Amino acid sequence: xxxVTKLADYGIVxxxxxxxxxxSQTHNARDLAAEVRLPLxxxxxxxxxxxxxxxxxxxxxxxxxxxxxxxxDGITVADIIRALEGPIAxxxxxxxxxxDCDLERVCPxxxxxxxINEAIREALxxxxxxxxxxxxxxxxxxxxxxxxxxxxxx
Amino acid sequence: xxxVTKLADYGIVxxxxxxxxxxSQTHNARDLAAEVRLPLxxxxxxxxxxxxxxxxxxxxxxxxxxxxxxxxDGITVADIIRALEGPIAxxxxxxxxxxDCDLERVCPxxxxxxxINEAIREALxxxxxxxxxxxxxxxxxxxxxxxxxxxxxx
DNA sequence: CCTAATTAGTACTGATTCGGTCTTCAATGC
DNA sequence: GCATTGAAGACCGAATCAGTACTAATTAGG
Ligand code: SF4
Ligand code: SF4
Numbered sequence: 149x150x151x152v153t154k155l156a157d158y159g160i161v162x163x164x165x166x167x168x169x170x171x172s173q174t175h176n177a178r179d180l181a182a183e184v185r186l187p188l189x190x191x192x193x194x195x196x197x198x199x200x201x202x203x204x205x206x207x208x209x210x211x212x213x214x215x216x217x218x219x220x221d222g223i224t225v226a227d228i229i230r231a232l233e234g235p236i237a238x239x240x241x242x243x244x245x246x247x248d249c250d251l252e253r254v255c256p257x258x259x260x261x262x263x264i265n266e267a268i269r270e271a272l273x274x275x276x277x278x279x280x281x282x283x284x285x286x287x288x289x290x291x292x293x294x295x296x297x298x299x300x301x302x
Numbered sequence: 303x304x305x306v307t308k309l310a311d312y313g314i315v316x317x318x319x320x321x322x323x324x325x326s327q328t329h330n331a332r333d334l335a336a337e338v339r340l341p342l343x344x345x346x347x348x349x350x351x352x353x354x355x356x357x358x359x360x361x362x363x364x365x366x367x368x369x370x371x372x373x374x375d376g377i378t379v380a381d382i383i384r385a386l387e388g389p390i391a392x393x394x395x396x397x398x399x400x401x402d403c404d405l406e407r408v409c410p411x412x413x414x415x416x417x418i419n420e421a422i423r424e425a426l427x428x429x430x431x432x433x434x435x436x437x438x439x440x441x442x443x444x445x446x447x448x449x450x451x452x453x454x455x456x
Numbered sequence: 457c458c459t460a461a462t463t464a465g466t467a468c469t470g471a472t473t474c475g476g477t478c479t480t481c482a483a484t485g486c
Numbered sequence: 487g488c489a490t491t492g493a494a495g496a497c498c499g500a501a502t503c504a505g506t507a508c509t510a511a512t513t514a515g516g
Binding site for chain 4: 149176177178192195196199200206207208209210211212213214
């Protein structure tokens, strides 16, 4: 596992689709569903959430649809995952809101997990839709090693 | 989400416990359960799998138990996750054995996801039990950016 | 040998989450 | 007003998770 949900996965596919057109252009759910070959109800559901979470803006009524809320290089993969499945937390204890592991007080690996989580989160935070639109060019940025991520509360 | 299962999480806790004693020492399930404060049945189940997957060796009978199959710096976090929850695959399509996403043929983000997955896998592959045993010292290794990971099949 | 300790294997269960659909209501343009 | 489109949320079957329980095999020690 260590799997991202289909919701988030599809969400990224959809958002990339937006990013591959003129940025302000609106698309309705039906057309998008056809373009990316996903069932319409699924697409509707995802777009709804993305709009609610502020990554898309919606336009109701005839000839309505959705458009990107920000430029494609201002939206990251992490943003989309967060919108669709909540905070990025690899372990229970790294989730500030829902976290409730009994071992937290005594767990020997908690602080290290926390850093690993930060490294992954930061990596996803750096990948924008504009980049996701086409295969990554080689050698852009160097990421942080989990072992060197600073933590501030333990 | 993007969560590792409790099984794997606890598995790592248990393995670090092994690593914090003399390496060849054997520990039985009951003692370990008490030490890490986890329910015995859970601990038994996990140790069993870890032994089956070759990360621990088991010794049956009275005064039996488990011991590390290799030195603590030869066992990685990725090993443990793989043993307990299968191949590390962030998306459906990155899982070579169980992967079956309908979009694979047409998905615009598949190759990028693949690289992100490699980056995460490689990161976890580099963290050993010996390191996990205590808080990471800062600045050891630099990880690969997902955008620069080479892929060999698309 | 007998027995107690210990792992091996597996089956089971309740709870949760996932993936996906459907229905009903609200807004908008023509 | 009416067709189109999104908003909100209920709903459902299937899968997975987290955890337990039970039985069989193996071994040490007396
Ligand atoms: S406290 Fe330890 S066991 Fe509990 S979630 Fe965090 S890492 Fe896993
Ligand atoms: S193919 Fe595209 S949609 Fe399907 S799992 Fe891979 S990334 Fe996600």
